[in-house]
Amino acid sequence: xxxxxxxVILAFLSFFLLTTKAWSQEQEPQVxxxxxxxxxxxxxxNNNGILTLARANYMPYGIDFPQGATGRFxxxxxxxxxxxxxxxxxxxxxxxxxxxxxALLRGANYASxxxxxxxxxxxxxxxxxxxxxxxxxxxxxxxxxxxxFRGNNNALNxxxxxxxxxxxxxxxxxxxxxxxxxxxxxxxxYTPQAYATALLxxxxxxxxxxxxxxARKVVVTGVGQIGCIPYELARYDGNDSRCNEEINxxxxxxxxxxxxxxxxxxxxxxxxKFVFLDSFESTKDLVVNAKTYGFEVVxxxxxxxxxxxxxxxxxxxxxxxxDRSKYIFWDAFHPTEVANIILAKKSFSSISKxxxxxxxxxxxxxx
Numbered sequence: 040x041x042x043x044x045x046x047v048i049l050a051f052l053s054f055f056l057l058t059t060k061a062w063s064q065e066q067e068p069q070v071x072x073x074x075x076x077x078x079x080x081x082x083x084x085n086n087n088g089i090l091t092l093a094r095a096n097y098m099p100y101g102i103d104f105p106q107g108a109t110g111r112f113x114x115x116x117x118x119x120x121x122x123x124x125x126x127x128x129x130x131x132x133x134x135x136x137x138x139x140x141x142a143l144l145r146g147a148n149y150a151s152x153x154x155x156x157x158x159x160x161x162x163x164x165x166x167x168x169x170x171x172x173x174x175x176x177x178x179x180x181x182x183x184x185x186x187x188f189r190g191n192n193n194a195l196n197x198x199x200x201x202x203x204x205x206x207x208x209x210x211x212x213x214x215x216x217x218x219x220x221x222x223x224x225x226x227x228x229y230t231p232q233a234y235a236t237a238l239l240x241x242x243x244x245x246x247x248x249x250x251x252x253x254a255r256k257v258v259v260t261g262v263g264q265i266g267c268i269p270y271e272l273a274r275y276d277g278n279d280s281r282c283n284e285e286i287n288x289x290x291x292x293x294x295x296x297x298x299x300x301x302x303x304x305x306x307x308x309x310x311x312k313f314v315f316l317d318s319f320e321s322t323k324d325l326v327v328n329a330k331t332y333g334f335e336v337v338x339x340x341x342x343x344x345x346x347x348x349x350x351x352x353x354x355x356x357x358x359x360x361x362d363r364s365k366y367i368f369w370d371a372f373h374p375t376e377v378a379n380i381i382l383a384k385k386s387f388s389s390i391s392k393x394x395x396x397x398x399x400x401x402x403x404x405x406x
Contacts, residue, residue, distance in 0.1 A: 068127035069404040070203050070256070072146035073119075074180075075132055076173045076249075077207035078161075079152035080373060081119045084110030084134040086152045091165030093152035097355045099342055103363060103376055110134070112152060113369045114341065114359065115376030119148065119205060121383035126203065126404060135176055141187060143180055146202065149173040155211040156242045163215055163222045170208050170245050174252075181252050199253035200310065203404060206246065207260040207318075209293055212238055214265060214372070218286055235292040243300055250308055256403050257313045258386075259301055261294035263322040269340045269349030270371035287319075294319055298396065305397075314403050315396045316386045324385075324394075325367050325378060332381055334367050341366040341375060 075081055079093060087096045087110045094110065095101075101108035103115035111117050116124075120131050128145070135147045151168035153161030158169045168176070181195075188195040217234055220226045225234060249257065265271060266286035275283045294317065301315040326337045340348035342359035349371040353359065360366060369375040374382065387400045 066127070066129055068129075068145075069401075070126060070201055071198060072144060072202040073123055073126060073128065073132050074146045074177065074202060074204045074254070075119050075148040075150055076170065076177075076205065077119075077150035078154045078211050079112040079150075080210070081117050081148065081205070081207055082110065082112060082134075082150040082152045082154075083117060083120070083131065083148050085136045085148070085150060085168060086110060088136060089166040091153065091167055093161065093164040093167060095152070099353060099357060099359045102359065112373045113376055113379065114363050116379060118374075118379045118383050119150075121380050122205070122387060122400065125383060125387045125401075135180070139183065143183055144187065144198075147177075147180060149176050150207075153211055153215060154208065155216060156208050156238050156245065157212055157216060159223070160212045160216040163219060170206075170242070174245050174248050177249065178252055196253050200255040202254075202256065203400070204249060204254040204257045205260070206249070206257065208242065209238065209262040209290075209297075210265055213262065213286060213290060213293075214270070217289070231289040232292055235289070235296055238293055239296045239300060242297070246300075246304070247308075250304075250311060255310050255312060256406065257304075257311070258316060258400055258403065259297060259313060260316040260386075261297050261318045262290045263318040264326075265290065267322075267326065267338070268372055269338065269343065269347040269368050270352075271349075272338055273346040273349035273371070290319060301396070312403060312406055314398060314400065317394055317396070318382075321382055321385055321394050322374075325374075325381065329367065333364060333377075335365040336360075337367050339366070340368045340370045342369060343371050347371075 086094045095112040096108050096110040098108050101111055123132050132146045132148045135149045138147050153164040153167040154169050155161055156170050158171055161167045185195055216223045217225050266283035271283045298315045301313040304311050304313045329337045338347055341363055342353035342357055343349055344351035353370040363375050364377045366375050367378045386395050389395055389399055
């Protein structure tokens with residue numbers, strides 16, 4: 040009888056150890072770190088402590104987020120929050136403004152609301168960190184990581200080569216620059232094609248600098264269908280549901296060039312594995328197939344003021360719509376958490392090269 044109980048206990052311990060090991064392995068992320076560059080679509084608090092109108096650290100922003108109003112420009116999780124979860128990270132990637140030391144080994148979020156590829160973009164809203172400044176902050180991170188690796192550059196480069204880098208810029212270069220003609224002169228200085236070319240030249244330098252600093256697995260997202268966001272619909276003279284195609288056509292020029300840049304990087308940069316996400320097509324898909332995804336309102340913000348809830352963005356303590364899951368847009372500019380979930384899952388595992396090219400993010404993580 041004693042041997043029987045001994046056998047049962049040993050069997051239980053073996054099962055416990057095996058399942059514990061399997062559970063711990065499941066909790067390990069698919070990549071060691073995740074670094075994020077971008078604007079308000081993925082900012083998670085970097086703008087909280089600076090003098091700017093582009094901040095969201097007040098309710099009802101974060102109304103559906105466990106920590107409340109953290110500075111995320113939506114009601115819940117951002118696109119990169121969900122992407123981090125899909126990659127297996129147990130915690131959200133912290134904003135660079137609040138992370139130092141060994142915590143940087145898991146990555147950092149450098150994104151800043153109102154940021155653009157061009158330095159002057161977003162100045163109409165106040166202070167922010169442009170893409171050039173975000174790259175500079177990552178360079179400081181690399182120096183800090185180098186100290187953690189005791190100056191072993193090979194080990195550091197090997198580590199960074201396994202990480203995912205996400206960069207989503209360009210929206211503000213159109214919203215808060217090119218098509219804001221009362222504040223900026225770029226529209227009169229450049230044709231849409233010339234402006235796209237100028238943006239891509241600057242962006243090429245910035246992404247190349249990230250590569251020089253150690254980035255190898257890089258996800259680059261195009262600009263979404265911003266001619267159809269509530270802010271533009273509210274300003275447009277057409278009917279409420281008609282998009283501003285002048286803006287959309289200009290964006291398509293930039294996106295087309297960005298995809299070609301990704302293809303070129305993969306050919307000429309040793310070890311580079313760049314992925315292009317077509318945000319224009321994925322955001323368009325949300326609207327075209329809205330009912331399939333459970334959306335009922337495709338052209339109005341859940342929280343905002345004026346026509347389409349898009350003339351003024353969500354105000355402090357304003358009462359938002361009751362059922363956020365029925366809305367694509369949270370405010371005049373940004374998607375709801377539900378929309379972010381759909382967009383993240385699509386770019387992570389979709390087999391369609393329409394949304395992720397030449398591979399999806401899950402495949403990139405496995406390389």
